[in-house]
Amino acid sequence: MYKINEDYLKLPGSYLFSTIGKKTNAYKEKHPEKDLVRMGIGDVTQPLAPVIIEALHKAVDEMASPETFHGYAPDLGYEFLRNAIVKNDYQARGCDIAADEIFVSDGAKCDCGNIQEIFSKDNRIAVCDPVYPVYVDTNVMAGRTGIYDTEKETWSDVIYMPCVAENGFSPELPEKTPDLIYLCYPNNPIGNALTKDELQVWVDYANKVGAIIIYDAAYEAYISEENVPHSIYECEGARGCAIEIRSFSKNAGFTGVRLGFTVIPKDLESNGTKLHTLWARRHGTKYNGAPYIIQKAGEAVYSESGKEQLAKQVAYYMNNAAYVREELKNAGYEVFGGVNAPYIWMKTTNNMTSWEFFDYLLENANVIGTPGSGFGPSGEGYFRLTAFGTYENAVEAVKRIKAL
Ligand SMILES: Cc1ncc(COP(=O)(O)O)c(C=O)c1O
Numbered sequence: 001m002y003k004i005n006e007d008y009l010k011l012p013g014s015y016l017f018s019t020i021g022k023k024t025n026a027y028k029e030k031h032p033e034k035d036l037v038r039m040g041i042g043d044v045t046q047p048l049a050p051v052i053i054e055a056l057h058k059a060v061d062e063m064a065s066p067e068t069f070h071g072y073a074p075d076l077g078y079e080f081l082r083n084a085i086v087k088n089d090y091q092a093r094g095c096d097i098a099a100d101e102i103f104v105s106d107g108a109k110c111d112c113g114n115i116q117e118i119f120s121k122d123n124r125i126a127v128c129d130p131v132y133p134v135y136v137d138t139n140v141m142a143g144r145t146g147i148y149d150t151e152k153e154t155w156s157d158v159i160y161m162p163c164v165a166e167n168g169f170s171p172e173l174p175e176k177t178p179d180l181i182y183l184c185y186p187n188n189p190i191g192n193a194l195t196k197d198e199l200q201v202w203v204d205y206a207n208k209v210g211a212i213i214i215y216d217a218a219y220e221a222y223i224s225e226e227n228v229p230h231s232i233y234e235c236e237g238a239r240g241c242a243i244e245i246r247s248f249s250k251n252a253g254f255t256g257v258r259l260g261f262t263v264i265p266k267d268l269e270s271n272g273t274k275l276h277t278l279w280a281r282r283h284g285t286k287y288n289g290a291p292y293i294i295q296k297a298g299e300a301v302y303s304e305s306g307k308e309q310l311a312k313q314v315a316y317y318m319n320n321a322a323y324v325r326e327e328l329k330n331a332g333y334e335v336f337g338g339v340n341a342p343y344i345w346m347k348t349t350n351n352m353t354s355w356e357f358f359d360y361l362l363e364n365a366n367v368i369g370t371p372g373s374g375f376g377p378s379g380e381g382y383f384r385l386t387a388f389g390t391y392e393n394a395v396e397a398v399k400r401i402k403a404l
Pocket residue numbers: 042106107108109110112132184188216218246247248249254255259260
């Protein structure tokens with residue numbers, strides 16, 4: 001008789017966004033006439049930029065003739081894309097990363113979730129609290145997190161690094177020594193960033209204790225401040241301790257197109273085995289490459305007109321973020337983030353829990369956000385609003401919240 005992977009049964013409740021979806025649908029069913037403003041899930045809303053559409057069309061046409069047809073993509077991704085990534089994302093910022101250290105994939109979520117596979121089950125992970133749920137949940141599925149404490153909503157074998165008002169929403173070096181440290185900057189859900197000096201502290205720490213930092217830089221395009229690093233490899237010594245994961249979802253609107261990449265420097269080695277070799281083996285065995293058409297669209301992101309058009313998209317969302325942040329602040333709300341990331345992290349009012357505030361906003365303002373506690377216990381009492389909607393929606397949401 002077959003047995004299932006019982007580690008899946010340890011996952012508490014359903015995934016955050018499905019709970020939000022269920023609550024929203026239940027409200028919609030009861031009040032079909034209500035017009036809801038959605039500022040919950042971090043999905044983009046602007047259409048693909050013209051330069052991307054053009055590249056997609058051209059690549060589709062290439063697939064129609066035998067001379068230019070493309071089948072399976074190379075394991076690590078097409079050279080044209082890996083070269084464009086290295087030139088624009090790394091060399092242009094003085095980072096020493098080679099094209100064959102880039103692994104093209106269909107997005108950051110899969111890479112964030114899958115990367116733990118190349119590490120021993122005995123490794124102890126450290127995560128920020130609150131955190132993008134994928135890091136913890138995929139380690140639960142892999143049986144690496146111990147026992148769940150339903151009251152505290154924490155796992156016995158996970159090191160939590162609270163990011164709360166008292167520490168300026170930035171994690172402190174953990175007391176217990178981790179083997180794998182997940183960092184996400186610019187941050188989802190808090191919407192803040194680390195300066196280069198702050199990130200350097202983590203790189204030095206990881207090198208000192210022999211840990212790997214899994215650095216999720218999915219929101220890199222939203223950085224607006226000078227002293228915030230776009231890549232962890234801007235820090236000295238990061239080649240010796242860091243894996244970086246990037247996405248085309250937020251900088252180029254590829255959430256439904258699917259493209260991302262992971263950087264594994266060849267310096268990363270454990271007992272003579274390179275992590276690069278393991279990930280290449282994993283990639284080659286379990287993944288057959290992002291489609292040619294999509295990688296061509298990815299290449300267009302780095303063209304001059306691509307950069308220009310996409311900078312406008314990012315600016316559009318960041319204008320929403322600035323608007324929501326400033327308006328809510330002026331109205332007396334405590335708000336954070338929204339300067340280097342498209343997320344606003346706000347304190348709930350009247351000591352409401354995050355879910356109470358969710359229900360309160362849903363019912364009284366018809367605005368949907370994301371409860372901070374869904375990202376971890378230290379998110380309790382906070383609420384996340386995204387700037388990925390339209391400007392009109394941001395204005396409407398603010399108007400309704402201010403009228404409460
Ligand atoms: C921190 C973070 N990493 C990764 C992802 C997923 O990116 P992708 O669309 O490339 O899978 C998200 C999506 O919201 C995210 O917030």
